[in-house]
Structure formats: structure tokens, C-alpha cells
Amino acid sequence: MEKNVEKFFYFQEAKAGGNVAADEVAMYKVSDFLGFDTQAGDTNGTTLNMRFKPMKRSALVTDEGGVGEETDVMVLTVAANTQKSVMASILDKMNEPFSRDNGFIVVADVVGSEFLNSNITSVVATLRAATA
Amino acid sequence: MKMLYFMNASDGNFNSSTSTAPDAVCYPLSKLKGMVSKDADELDLYFDSAQAAGTDEANDTSGTDKITIEFSTDDAHKAAFKDIVEVINEPNHRNNGFAVIMDAANSIKPSSDIVQAFTILTDNPA
Numbered sequence: 001m002e003k004n005v006e007k008f009f010y011f012q013e014a015k016a017g018g019n020v021a022a023d024e025v026a027m028y029k030v031s032d033f034l035g036f037d038t039q040a041g042d043t044n045g046t047t048l049n050m051r052f053k054p055m056k057r058s059a060l061v062t063d064e065g066g067v068g069e070e071t072d073v074m075v076l077t078v079a080a081n082t083q084k085s086v087m088a089s090i091l092d093k094m095n096e097p098f099s100r101d102n103g104f105i106v107v108a109d110v111v112g113s114e115f116l117n118s119n120i121t122s123v124v125a126t127l128r129a130a131t132a
Numbered sequence: 133m134k135m136l137y138f139m140n141a142s143d144g145n146f147n148s149s150t151s152t153a154p155d156a157v158c159y160p161l162s163k164l165k166g167m168v169s170k171d172a173d174e175l176d177l178y179f180d181s182a183q184a185a186g187t188d189e190a191n192d193t194s195g196t197d198k199i200t201i202e203f204s205t206d207d208a209h210k211a212a213f214k215d216i217v218e219v220i221n222e223p224n225h226r227n228n229g230f231a232v233i234m235d236a237a238n239s240i241k242p243s244s245d246i247v248q249a250f251t252i253l254t255d256n257p258a
Contacts (some may be wrong), residue, residue: 003161010210023169024169026166052166057195102217102218104214
């Protein structure tokens with residue numbers, strides 16, 4: 001059944017220049033959230049990936065040779081080895097009553113120094129281009 | 133069901149002469165793919181295309197429509213995103229599920245900082 005309200009995840013990375021630039025701020029529906037994963041090869045244990053259906057690329061077009069590249073990913077920097085508590089905090093926000101946030105969930109706003117969990121310290125937004 | 137409405141013709145006429153830029157579009161909320169900064173004072177909303185199925189594997193650009201909205205204050209993306217979400221999530225009993233995000237013909241927009249003029253770009257079937 002079609003939903004009448006929607007929760008959104010908000011991400012804002014640090015500004016590369018004087019003003020906000022393309023793809024530095026991104027917001028996704030919670031229903032388009034694909035899941036978390038920790039970064040293979042991150043020996044510091046400070047990375048938590050949040051993956052989403054690609055915003056700019058048709059979900060109906062699939063590059064079978066590059067399936068791993070089909071998702072948008074918000075790469076969170078977190079305090080070492082706190083990924084489990086960060087994931088739990090984000091899940092709490094996803095499941096909390098809608099009336100508390102009106103569906104606007106700030107996961108990480110580096111510019112505004114607002115983070116969903118105090119163990120989150122930064123985010124980098126990577127959006128797949130419209131073309132493969 | 134919730135539908136998101138965008139109308140950019142200030143004269144109120146639905147008579148655009150271009151094939152990829154209709155005067156008005158209206159999408160189910162479920163077709164909203166997300167919002168992203170375009171530059172210092174603009175943001176893009178992406179939707180699954182209403183016209184193009186996006187099954188042309190030779191053209192990965194098929195299948196998305198884009199609405200570009202401008203605001204007056206540089207770097208005010210967060211406020212703009214939040215204001216748009218508020219309109220989207222307005223209770224159905226207030227608008228019967230018809231959420232008017234932008235309507236230039238009736239001077240409706242999510243906030244005073246958002247500029248009334250905006251752009252609709254639809255992806256058409258090849």
C-alpha cells in the first residue's frame with residue numbers, strides 16, 4: 001500500500017570550497033535505504049557505509065558488470081569500533097514515532113556540527129553518476 | 133496515497149511547447165528518489181521517470197526526472213530540504229494527499245527563502 005508519509009535521512013559533508021557544491025548535501029527516503037556495511041580494508045575500524053538506491057541512475061537499468069557500483073553510499077567516519085552502537089542509534093531514529101522529527105532525520109551534518117550519534121564525526125557522500 | 137505536485141507556469145496555463153519540460157508534473161511520493169545539492173543556492177529532486185521506463189540498457193540516463201529548485205540564501209540547503217519534507221509529510225486530512233510543493237500559478241512554495249521560479253526536466257522515451 002502506498003505510504004502517505006516518509007522519513008528521510010539527511011547528510012551534509014564538509015564544504016570543499018567556499019560554498020556548498022554539487023552532491024555535498026544529499027537526502028534519501030528511509031525506504032530506499034539498502035543497509036550498512038563496514039569498510040573492507042579499513043584497518044582503523046572507523047568507517048560505516050550506508051547504502052541507498054542510486055538517486056540519479058535508473059534503478060531499472062543494471063550494469064551486470066558493475067553491480068557493486070550501482071548504489072549511492074554515505075561513508076560515515078565514526079569513533080573506532082563503535083559501528084554497532086551507531087547502527088543501533090540510527091535504527092532507533094528510523095523506528096521512533098514520526099511526530100518527534102516529522103520525518104527529517106539528520107544523520108550527519110559536518111557543516112552544522114549535528115550528528116545523530118556522538119561517535120559519528122564526518123561523512124562523505126558518493127552519488128553514482130547518471131551514466132555508467 | 134500521496135502525490136507531489138509541481139507547476140512552474142506563472143500564467144496558470146498548461147501549454148508548454150517543449151517535449152521535455154512540461155508546465156506541471158505530479159508524482160507519487162514513492163517515486164521520489166532523493167534530493168541533492170546542485171550548487172550553492174540550488175537543489176535537485178530526482179524521481180523515477182513518469183514517461184520513460186528506463187529499460188534501455190544502452191542509455192543509463194533513461195528513467196529519471198529532475199526538478200531543480202533555487203533558494204535565496206547561499207548554503208541554506210538544510211532548511212530547504214526540511215521545508216520540503218514538511219510539505220511532503222503534511223497530514224492527508226489537510227490536503228487529501230495532494231501535496232503542492234511548488235505552484236507558480238498560485239504563489240505556493242515550501243518557504244519564503246525558496247525562489248518561485250524552478251525547472252522541470254523530464255526524461256522522454258527514446
